[in-house]
Amino acid sequence: MPASKRDQLLATAERLFYEQGFHATGIDRIVAAAGVVRMTLYNHFASKEALVAAVLQARHARFIASLEAATAKAPPGHATEALVDAHGRWLELHSRHGCIMAKAMGEFAEHSAELHALAAAAKADLLARIEAAVARDGLDHEDGLARRLFVVLEGSNTTVALLGPQTALSDTRGVIDALLAAVRSRHP
Template identity: 40%
Template structure:
């Protein structure tokens, strides 16, 4: 990826996070990226194409974070704790403004729109990832994702820093893991060594 394309995407990501997709004008993106409108359109034929590129990059970054947290973890309990740690890493980022995909879904109402299709694809991929990594069926994976999505909204919208700690015992129960007060380890965030 060219340096200019990366710079345009990073600027767009920052502005979309802070101001929303529709409220962020294309002129502001190229100006703040230190570029020109012509350069922007050379890399992205439309604003929607830029949004799609930003979301696609965010998708890859998000799953890379979760995969990194899973490295060397075996057993469902350890992988669940690593999943919660991955979400905590994300929530602790300075550019955490909630879920880009939830935000995009709210702004792009038509389920046939390419952005909404990307949102649906990302959410299905998360459910499938959870199902594989935590060795559960699709229904349990869907319920776990519902808990995680709720934690995202509570953390962002309500500034509820303890949302993941509240999710942990419910997630354990869904997976049939022992309750924390019966020998299971309570979830506490473990910062990953950098």
């Protein structure tokens, strides 16, 4: 079956928002690219802001699902590495031009408290997943390790857009390895 108009709109809006920015992408361009008329959009979403919120939520749900799938099947003691690898794969496949949540925070910080909070919550959720993986691996004796991993993954995200996935992910892996090696040498 063909995708519903609503799904077409979500997918098209996500692509345009991500590539062109939120404020720079008008309703008319979205509906035209989705092959739909403007009233169809307003039939499914109350406003542009509601559409942005739906786009961010859908994308975050997919992102988290791909992380969870990877850590769930990781061998004991390797959840953290599995999460880092899954994060890298996501960047390579779906986030080669920077993080859509970071973009949303930048554009809506003083413009929509709801959207800014939504994007910030997505980032907080990622940090929570890192903390869970670290705890699963029994590494949570190391205070702040999850936050340090978070800093690196955030840097990885923006660096992919600058140096390409090959270089960025390899460098990211180098930093992560140094972090984990330091922890393991302190708690052998």
